[in-house]
Amino acid sequence: MINHAAERAVYRQIADELRDRIQSGQLGPGDELPSVRHLAQEYGVGTDTIQRTMDVLKVEGLIGTVRGYPAWVVEEKDRARVSVPRGAEFIARMPTDAERQELGIEPGIVVPIVVVMVGGRQRGKYAADRTRFTFS
Template identity: 50%
Template sequence: MIRPGTGRALYHQLADLLRAEITSGQIKAGALLPYEGRLAQEHDVSLPTVRRAIQVLRTEGLVVTERGYGTRVVEQQQRQRIRVPRAARIIVRMPTDAERALLGVEPGAVVPVVEIRVGAKLRGPYRADLVELSTA
């Protein structure tokens, strides 16, 4: 439930609710989210609030919006677990155009890359949305 006056922006609260429905499987991969007007009415918020919440989910890679079609939940890909030695430096940055092509990051998508440096040795880049870093 969205609660005004809690100190947390309404669009963040709506994004949290939709994210929970997506990650729990209540809204399945491939399914369309309800249209913006319906979400605004159901949650008693404005259209700009709904649009900002959907933008948050797009940035997180949970949904894609196709003009004239709607906003669809994407299939979540399995994360690759990467062991990182204690002395490593982890660098997170935006990819170059060549790295976007290599890693399959669509133009305009906000997907950082991760590099792991151990001394002079470089590992990566990896898509940040598809890796899990671990020291264990």
């Protein structure tokens, strides 16, 4: 339920609810989300608020949008499994242009990279949206 008096912005609260629907499977890959107008009515907010909500979910890689069409739930990307030793440290940051090229991250796409450090030494750099880490 949306709390208009809460510290957390309303558009983020709505994003939380829609994210829960997606992650629970209530909305699956390929399913269309209700229209911006429908969601605005459902939550009692303006369409600008819902548009901000959609922007959050799109940046998170949960939905796709094309102007003039309903937003849809995207299929989760396959992730490479990388085994790291216990005690490894992870540093998340935005990539440099050279790292974008090296890791195949398209310009304009917002994807942090994860730098794995073991014993103070760098062990690898990975695009966060396509990597699943496990401990060896």
